[in-house]
Amino acid sequence: MKKILLILCLFLLVGCGKAANKVYSLTLNNKTFYLGEEYTKEKYGESIGYSEVSSCAFEGLDKTYKYDHYEVTTYPVDGKDKVYLIYFLDDEISTTEGLKLSDSYNDMISKYGEKYKKEGNLYTYTLGKTNLNIIVENGFVTSIEYAHEI
Numbered sequence: 001m002k003k004i005l006l007i008l009c010l011f012l013l014v015g016c017g018k019a020a021n022k023v024y025s026l027t028l029n030n031k032t033f034y035l036g037e038e039y040t041k042e043k044y045g046e047s048i049g050y051s052e053v054s055s056c057a058f059e060g061l062d063k064t065y066k067y068d069h070y071e072v073t074t075y076p077v078d079g080k081d082k083v084y085l086i087y088f089l090d091d092e093i094s095t096t097e098g099l100k101l102s103d104s105y106n107d108m109i110s111k112y113g114e115k116y117k118k119e120g121n122l123y124t125y126t127l128g129k130t131n132l133n134i135i136v137e138n139g140f141v142t143s144i145e146y147a148h149e150i
Contacts, residue, residue: 024130024146026070026086027096035130035148039065039074039081047072057150069093075150088144095132095144103141108134 026033031043041047049066056062060076062084069092074081094100097111108123112132116123125132135143 023128024125024132025096026146028070028093032096033072033083033086035083035086035146037083039063039072039083044072082148084148084150086146099134099141099144101141101144105136105139105141108136108141 023035025035033044044065045067047065047067050063051066052061052063054061055075058076062073062075063081064071064073066089069088069090071085071087071089072083073085073087075084076082088101091101095111099108099111112125116125118124121135121137123134123136125134129149131147131149133143133145133147134141
């Protein structure tokens with residue numbers, strides 16, 4: 001009996017550990033992008049636009065890389081650029097769960113549920129140290145952004 005209880009406890013601990021490590025990610029063209037990972041051109045590809053600004057929170061530059069349908073913003077950590085934001089530019093892409101710009105509020109609820117934090121028309125879903133920020137105006141999604149908590 002003690003052996004069974006010990007195995008059950010270990011199973012629960014392993015399960016809880018996995019849940020704590022979950023984060024939002026974006027899958028596009030068979031590639032999965034994770035917030036907080038190191039940004040590399042090899043993984044993300046060649047951008048069509050680039051801008052930078054002195055970081056308010058870190059030593060170095062915050063960099064934004066523009067792609068056809070989204071932007072990736074990075075922040076500097078130990079000489080490496082880490083992914084901080086992924087911002088949708090149009091309705092040609094969707095979240096990994098299938099939400100895209102111009103979808104309805106009800107589409108958002110059916111994909112993510114009602115466990116969100118609401119400030120005005122901003123709905124924030126949190127998973128681990130990542131947020132999915134969605135703005136809804138007049139019943140429709142007008143902004144989607146993945147953000148890493150720093």
